[in-house]
């Protein structure tokens with residue numbers, strides 16, 4: 001269920017798996033396009049290079065192959081517009097469905113939202129409840145639901161629907177429709193806030209302020225790609241124990257060594273950064289222009305390693321580690337491409353875009369829909385015509401109540417998800433043939449907002465489905481029991 005990039009990757013992996021009888025793709029919108037890669041504005045870029053923005057996790061980037069076959073002059077380091085990844089996912093998904101159909105597999109796209117999954121009465125399949133009351137039955141269930149619900153700050157939730165409040169920067173035509181001289185406050189300073197700032201600043205009279213608790217922008221990189229050699233070995237990772245009081249120091253030393261190996265003399269990520277957002281951006285943009293971004297060449301490896309080596313920690317150990325290192329992870333793992341940094345810098349130098357040094361103490365709607373008043377910690381009051389929330393997205397809340405998996409319903413308890421991505425509905429820990437992929441697996445794998453992680457999950461799940469021993473009765477949604 002879900003029909004975005006993760007589902008596209010899974011279908012690609014399943015297209016050659018024998019014994020599948022039928023596949024139901026359940027999703028309300030267009031197959032292949034989700035929030036991020038459904039963006040149509042050609043100026044909205046990926047922050048990951050072509051090399052890792054692939055629906056397959058191994059070998060040559062499949063996105064590179066796809067773009068090269070269509071005459072796009074891109075290399076593996078390039079950051080391409082996100083709409084191209086959307087087209088790619090959509091075409092690969094369509095092709096996978098065609099391949100499945102040509103093998104006699106029945107496929108259909110059911111345009112609805114899933115609300116729950118319960119074990120069926122036959123003990124070998126699941127009943128999938130849809131919004132509107134319909135129920136579908138399937139033997140293997142893949143949750144590929146992404147993270148598409150805007151995470152609105154609680155204080156703004158009562159104002160949902162106000163024309164002066166956009167709950168998300170996407171679709172970006174809502175931003176371009178704002179008045180040419182609008183003063184806009186964007187809540188957030190990470191990737192979607194930067195998209196919002198850049199799209200809004202295309203109209204030269206608009207004034208844009210970004211505000212967030214960190215008051216800094218992500219670091220700047222010129223590529224995010226896999227490297228031919230691993231700089232921290234698996235044995236080295238395994239020798240680190242999360243409860244070791246020396247853990248952070250040991251990891252930091254290994255990282256510094258890895259960065260030095262990747263590029264002797266190169267700069268190492270810093271947990272604390274001096275200077276204003278603009279000064280920092282100027283400095284890091286200049287470093288990127290001259291190619292002095294040594295840390296970037298260990299990032300792809302670091303993300304893979306964090307997912308591979310923290311997934312069998314306890315939830316408490318993972319939470320503690322990622323809470324301690326969130327600022328570092330947010331700045332460097334989610335760094336921005338140099339072209340975006342250049343655009344941001346020039347908007348800042350024109351005084352069209354600013355990053356506020358602190359968050360407003362309060363935001364109050366003006367009378368009769370006349371924008372918003374921000375009260376800043378230095379005592380100033382400032383008027384904005386519009387607020388744009390770029391405060392992130394959340395995956396559907398998964399919960400188990402009475403042996404049923406519920407999506408975005410109140411109550412219940414979060415299900416355990418194994419390292420095999422299978423969900424446990426029962427207290428005896430029995431693994432169901434329900435898999436959580438991509439953002440749905442965020443309680444087990446820490447870095448899931450990344451297409452490469454989805455592709456890894458899809459490979460893992462497809463292999464489990466393919467390798468299911470013949471005597472096991474359950475199979476992909478509707479698959480006949482062997």
Ligand SMILES: Cc1cc2nc3c(=O)[nH]c(=O)nc-3n(C[C@H](O)[C@H](O)[C@H](O)COP(=O)(O)OP(=O)(O)OC[C@H]3O[C@@H](n4cnc5c(N)ncnc54)[C@H](O)[C@@H]3O)c2cc1C
Pocket residue numbers: 001002003004005006007026027028029030032033034035036037045046047048052053112113114115144145146147148191192393396407437438439448449450451452454
């Ligand atoms: C602003 C932004 C920028 C990003 N940029 C990058 C990038 O540059 N590089 C990168 O690697 N990753 C990036 N990501 C992460 C990337 O979007 C995800 O890795 C990828 O989209 C995951 O695909 P998905 O199919 O899991 O989710 P999506 O592509 O979001 O698709 C989710 C699907 O699930 C459906 N759905 C949701 N709820 C239900 C329900 N209850 N029932 C049925 N269907 C449902 C939706 O309709 C949709 O079809 C970005 C994410 C965001 C938010």
